[in-house]
Amino acid sequence: MTQTLKKYWPAGLGLAAFLLCTAAFGADGAVEDKFKWMTFAVFGAIICVTMYVTYVAARQTHTTSEFYAAGRSVTGVQNGWAIAGDYLSAASFLGIAGLISLYGYDGFMYSVGWLVAYITVLLVIAEPCRNIGKYTLGDVLAFRNDPKASKTVAALSTITVSTFYLTAQMVGGGVLIKTLIGIDYEVSVIGVGILMLSYVVFGGMKATTWVQIIKAVLLVAASILLVLFTWGQYGFSLPGFLSAVVADPKVQGQVAKLIGDAATNMTPEELGQRFLEPGLFLKNPIDQISLGMALVLGTAGMPHILMRFFTVPTAQDARKSVIWAMAIIGGFYVLTLFLGMGAAMNVGAAKIISIDKGGNMAGPLLAQFVGGGPDSWLGNLFLAFVAAVAFATIVAVVAGLVLAAASAMAHDIYVGVIKGEHATPQEQVMAARVSSVIVGIMAIVVGILAKGQNVAHLVALAFAVAASGNLPAVFLTLYWKKCNTTGVVLGMLVGAISAIALVMVSPNMTYPLAKIAAANKVLEGVPAKDGKPAIAGALAKEEGLMAKLAVAADDAEKAKLEKDLGGVKKAIAGAKKDLDTFKGQTTSMVGLEKPMIELKNPGLISIPLGFLCVILGSLLTRDKRSEEMWDELYVRQNTGIHAEAASAH
């Protein structure tokens, strides 16, 4: 009975998710109605392939090692692709290309940190963790620290980090699919959830790995294709391509819009060149450095990244997988320069923003453009392909996160703490599957509840918690003889809690007073002060435009005035809506009238605090086991003696 269920459930669930998606066929989106069947055909093909993979993987997944670590049978190259698939979320695929298309240089600068992060992973984390770890972050910490205490905090931290990241992915994914093809938000969240659950529950790590590999290959292929078309016509010359960007009137217009008054004395050439210079997006350098710290140290503390190193047979394969991942991830981020700049000049910031304010549609719209535009068959096929890749991206990243959170729940908490390591193999696998279902359903519910929330800062927060809580504990456990249980527990709690608390009092939160003031400023304008000229309010502008419209002579002038009037009316409606929403409120969620700190990214404060607490806690207490196990840990992490072997098939 269970065997039959195992055989057919993945296919059934895949079909259900697919039907659910097609049921919402017909609503608005970037893909035109008459071309939507193409998107669904590519969606369907991806779902079929991944379901077949899950079906094969499910037949080979019986033990805990197979469920959590794919039986340690993944090769270095495969794992490198899977890491890239796990890491390149929709935010990096669509978001970074979007940032570059809107803000030029600053967007590209943003992408560098995501690659540099892997140097930390390669040099200090991957091999030692493979040598001493089993399935989870908790296993690494429990090697020499008190197992119950360290597994409990590690599991709490893993679940916290994964939930933040998961929520951002679910909400971002739901919005994205709606923008692309017009499927209802709730439907796409449920569809993504069901698909991801069927991969994880039936195929465990093996299916998740292959879904991530497939997605990474598709993503890289799509990007290379787009870059060939955009860059190829300039003979693959960097100055040639960028000269065209600089000379493009759409790019110049976007820069003029971004820098405002400063643009008046600049030639079009200078405006275009400004797009290639820093400072259009990132205003606060300290914040930028703080985010950089969280990226460079947080990636190494991400449980779902750490978990990938337990799937390869040896430390040498772990090393090889990071090298491959760095080549793929780095290569991809170099391509984003051409995707973003190409979209800026071919599609134009105005059109990109008109569909999505954050710029997420830059890549998909570029795909449509290079294929021949919105009315062409090929253009829409490209768009369909990119939309389907974006969908696969979300599903693959979410599957990795759910597996990490479920392993913390089942392996660390249930088996390690509640059962005191006394669970039968069958119980362990069952616990893993049940936990996956719980986490998956939670992800769907949270995703639906968080509809319309601004979740962009949740990704930065996940990295900050991983960098402040997990990394100091793992790093010092691996490399510092005096590190012990008290230090690890204290450091993880203080690091994680301080990162969350700092975000709660930062400008990331919504402050009603500031919102109301901004809305009033839009409506009423700003009176002249200190020699600065007055800025007219939207209400006054509306009146002025109406008066002009009434006496406008020719049609061209009328059309222009009407267009301006439309913009002003939109601004008024937005401001009035804000006034309504925040009416009577004076404080943010945590009771503040204005941010307590100016930092948007807490890493600069919380990471040193996390390290400090591990060190202080370790120096102030003594722990016999932590000291006794040091020799064994240090020898094993360096040599790989007694490392968990691959399970034979």
Next chain:
Amino acid sequence: MSKPEMNWAAIDADPRFQELHRKKTSFLWGLMIFSIIYYFLLPIGAAYFTDLFKVKVWGPVNIGILFALSEFVVAWTIAGVYAKRANAEFDEMAAAIIKDAHNMGAK
């Protein structure tokens, strides 16, 4: 937890392990510190040395863009340098220690 007959303290004290430890530590720290400094030069440069970043050197390509691209090259180079040294040297040293591990100060 650990399989029996391993005297971890003896392996730790073995001169070959000490040498592996010494070589690895200085090499890894050197690379790590260099990569972190090189990475943070980018946001610092973009914020405080904007005029330098704006200097055009190759058509419209300015120093800022070249520096950002160099970040990728440097990251890949560090990865390559580490992999080469680890494959050629550290793995062999570790293998020699593993081979003799059972005989070191047998309990």
